[in-house]
Amino acid sequence: MLEEGFYEVPAGHVAAVVTYLEMHAPVPEQPAPVSEGLSLVRIEEPDPDWYRALFARVGAGEWLWFSRLLLEDDALADILENPDVEIYVLRRDGLDIGLLELDFRTSGACELAFFGLVGSAVGTGAGRYLMNAALRRAWEAPITLLHVHTCTMDSPRALPFYLRSGFVPVRREVQIAQDPRLSGVIDPAAAPQVPILK
Structure with a gap:
């Protein structure tokens, strides 16, 4: 447990505050303002390259x-091919x-492991459509806990959206990781609001 105070982040690293949220029972579905042209498709055998490309476009x-972009093909395939992991694309x-x-x-x-939209879809109602579908599918299973986490390296809209969707924050952590922009995992120009410390 960290004491109160300031902690230096090493050069070449990034720091984030991670918030963990939970839901222990289904909540009433919120209306999605728009659904025309939208479809949610389960990808039964996701190709790792396709998954990485969509993951990168979204986040x-x-x-x-960057977490999934660090995984070798075999490690990523172990997750994507697991019958207890469901991958969906919103189109x-x-x-x-x-x-x-x-x-x-x-x-x-059930962990809402990844949830996100490409930038052009944010604010269009697609997020609510996707969340409604996620909640319906999760609670169809015999679960008593649905959980998700988000952090300050994600969109600042993510946490308020999860709260509005019925999730309750339960704990926080500080994460320090190597900056993926310096290793070439993602574009050095990504997330300009988080300065690179060389």
Whole structure:
């Protein structure tokens, strides 16, 4: 447990505050302002390269999503091919605009492992459509816990959106990691709001 105070972040690293949220029972569905042209498709056998490309489009431009981009093919395939992990793509008029990953590998629980939209889809109602679908699918399973986490390297809209969706914050952590922009994992120009410390 960290004491109160300031802690230096080493050069070449980034720091984030991670908030963990939970839901222990279904909540009333909120109306999605728009659904025309939207479809949610489960990808039964996701190709790792396709997954990485969508993951990067959703989270590695404006934001600093990088965890799955660090995985070798075998490690990523172990997750994507697990029958208890469900991968969905949100499409608008045939174009991939969102990613949803539900992880049921822990008995009685579901992790909303990844949830996001490409930048052009944010604020269009697509997020609410995707969340409604995620909540319906998660609670169809025999679970008593649905959980998600977000951090300050993600969109500042993410945490308020999860709160409005019925999740309750339960704990926080500070994460320090090597800056993926310096290793070439993601574009050095990504997430300009987080300065690179060389």
